[in-house]
Amino acid sequence: MIVPSMSHRSFPRSMAGYAARVLLLLGTLGAVAAAPVDPVATPETATSSPLNIGMLSNVLSSALNFLQPRTLESYSARDLCWWGLDGLTAIDPAIVIEEVPPPDPQTRKPPAIQLMSGQRVLRTFPRPGDTDTAGWIALVVSAMQEAWTQSTTIRAAGSTALLQSFFDELFNHLDPYSRYVGPAPAVQDRTARFGGAADVGVTLGRDDRGLFISAVNANGPAWTAGVNVGQRLLAVDSRSTRNQSPESVAHWLSGPSDSRVLLTLADPGRRRANLVLHRASVPPQTVFAYTHGHLVVLRVTSFSTETAEELSQYIDQSMQDTKLAGIILDLRGDRGGVLQQAVTATALVLDHGVAVVTNGRDQRANHIWAVQGGDMTKGVPIVVMVDGRTASAAEIMAAALADHRRAVVIGSATLGKGLVQAIGQMPDGGELFVTWSRVLAPLGWPLQGLGVIPQICTARGEADLQHSLRALRDGQVVDAPTVRASRAARYPLSVSRILDIRRNCPAAIGTDADLDAAQAILTTPGAYKTALSAIPDDLSAVP
Structure with missing residues (x-):
């Protein structure tokens, strides 16, 4: 399927229940096209x-x-x-x-x-x-x-x-990202994007008391039905799980899509209850959440076809905390995925505006991806954590939220993967990934090579980070010149200029210092507001 030719796209802001079906991949990101x-x-x-x-x-x-x-x-x-x-x-x-x-x-x-x-x-x-x-x-x-x-x-x-x-x-x-994937690995890639064999979307663990639910996939039937982590799984279709391994019972839970399966569950200290589910092909879960006081951390491991839906569910749950002080989006190590999911996920927390622009030789590759509707969080402060492994779709989301002053980005320079691939399914079952467009952030700077430069850099050591945090409390952003220089960059950008900008906050692997800095910023409203101001209003004033 070829993505329809459009110069401008808008997405609704509240995405609960939304499931994207058009695949756009940047880096593992692009438009899907299929040969017969x-x-x-x-x-x-x-x-x-x-x-x-x-x-x-x-x-x-x-x-x-x-x-x-399609080639550039x-x-x-x-x-x-x-x-x-x-x-x-x-x-x-x-x-x-x-x-x-x-x-x-x-x-x-x-x-x-x-x-x-x-x-x-x-x-x-x-x-x-x-x-x-x-x-x-x-x-x-x-x-x-x-x-x-x-x-x-x-x-x-x-x-x-x-x-x-x-x-x-x-x-x-x-280019580094165009490639051919043979039939066998292509099947694995498609399974990762769309889901594989049908099941109920739970992970099983075992202790001395038997099998229990150790994780519930937010994309699966079990999540929708209210299955909880910690519940005991006593039987599947009236077949006892006693003395069975998690792997064996997981096989019992698999079956044809939409087929019926009966689970017998028990909460600790409570009576057993039967629950009928219908199996579904469930993409791997990509969003994981935990709380730290009145802060919510949402870790996004990749952008699959259900990531925005998962994120919307967790944000909806987070908003039930009447004292919610902020949301931390952890995109460290996120290598990217589906472009449209990055845009849709951005739409959940950005009130309106351009999320990303893609430009290529083929007119079908040229889009202005815009969002509109309403911020699900109603303006709750957001910090985005990134590192040197953050790439493609994850960089798009971080760049969009930063450029619109909707979030403070903390960490190091990201990977800088800003080329979009179109995917063609070949007659042998393999897939062809062909770079067909470049990615520009909302303020017009290229992601390729440059990456996202954070407002707060954690890659120069603890002493430097503490100096930056003190400066923020005093109303100054240490890395403001570097951030503004990155936003003023325009394609084509020389390698020497890219290195000049990136060396001020070199790419690094994320550490606990990122989370500490995120918590410090979100609990200090003045520092948070100052960090947002590092993004320029008027690029003409940037040297």
């Missing part, structure tokens, strides 16, 4: 299997048709295929592809492509025109078939490795 999948064809995996020429041709054709209109820069069929052909040499160094230049131009003999093994010419192919996509695909398939016949090393690697090596070499010439 042959329902009959199966991927070649066994090294002893013959080379499936039809499948090979279908995958390469789908891949080039998907790639060419324009590349010809010749560029893409010539780079990919180096994959043969990567598997078997004896196999070499050479372009034979024409002899005397007066002979008008066209150039040719030679497939060689050492000094021996295996086959010579007419060189297609640079834009002849079909011709180049036919050449690649023929070269692969010939190499397969002549090289025991290539046959031993197998047809899956042949495709993987082709795409690996091709993408070596593009």
